[in-house]
Amino acid sequence: MKQWMKKGLAACLALVMCLSLAACGGDQEEETPAEDPVTVRVAALKGPTAMGMVKLMSDSDAAAESGEETTGNLYDFTLAASADEVTPKLMQGELDIACVPANLASVLYNRTGGGIVTLAVNTLGVLYIVENGNSVQSMADLAGRTIAASGKGSTPEYALRYLLSENGIDPDTGVTIDWKSEHSECVAALASGAATIAMLPQPFVTVAQTQLPDLRVALDLTEEWDALDNGSALLTGVVVARADFVEHPAAVEEFLTSYAESVEWVNANTAEAAELIGGYDIVDAAVAERALPYCNIVCITGSEMKDMLSGYLQVLFD
Secondary structure (H helix, E strand, O other): OHHHHHHHHHHHHHHHHHHHHHHOOOOOOOOOOOOOOOEEEEEEEOOHHHHOOHHHHHHHHHHHHHOOOOOOOEEEEEEEOOHHHHHHHHHOOOOOEEEEEHHHHHHHHHHOOOOEEEEEEEEEOOEEEEEOOOOOOOHHHHOOOEEEEEOOOOHHHHHHHHHHHHOOOOOOOOOEEEEEOOHHHHHHHHHHOOOOEEEEEOOHHHHHHHHOOOOEEEEEHHHHHHHOOOOOOOEEEEEEEEOOHHHOHHHHHHHHHHHHHHHHHHHHOHHHHHHHHHHOOOOOHHHHHHHHHHOOEEEEOHHHHHHHHHHHHHHHHO
16 A cells, blocks of 8 residues: 555655646746736745745835835735745635745646646755754764654755655664744754754754754755765745736736845845845844845746656655
């Protein structure tokens, strides 16, 4: 039964990979007709995806406060703590666009029969192995150890299991993964001494280091993935949209352009961006300023997005 389920999952993932990447994210070469202003309902998770969007959020709020008429998009932003808060609203049509984990995009496409498609990659790898100590210098050093982690059933779990396997460690028997429900629980376990090793994403690595000055980054999982030279990239997040909303091509194109500009500004102006991030209660401003250079925030669309995402999904399929 387990083998049948594995084959079924692989077949579904392969189908999703072929269909979703063909259906969305293509380069738009034709001019799109002008449309009336559209209110775009956007959700992002409190982390790198929302951090890259803060300039767009700030500009949208400023425009709304000024009361000036606009011919461009209007925005209604929602910040969520987890993808579980976003998924039902997206599937029920209460959201138009959402930032979600990369693997979840393919699941949503499959569940909705193509009703949710991918627009962009917005976050590359942000996962790190941190340690209170100096014993972990390579993936091999994790053998027999206990790792506190969160993100079970999502990108963090798949990335960790894949990297352990590729480095000769059975993720089920060769290491103990202590799954927590939230990243903050991993930080608490490190602070209390209940854990000495954890897998954390940015900006939670920086949050943990503010509480534990001796906590060090032992391994950058993006670098470990790249070292495998498998033709894929470690992805964390993507931007998805309802297929019905994509029927407003001018609104989608404007959003992607504005989002890309926001990402570029955030990466180039970390101090100013950190103040906005703190103002929106995404993470503390001081933490954001330290973490931003390590968050790998991007906005990659079109054929480059499709190549990157298909390579990542191929790893999951294999």
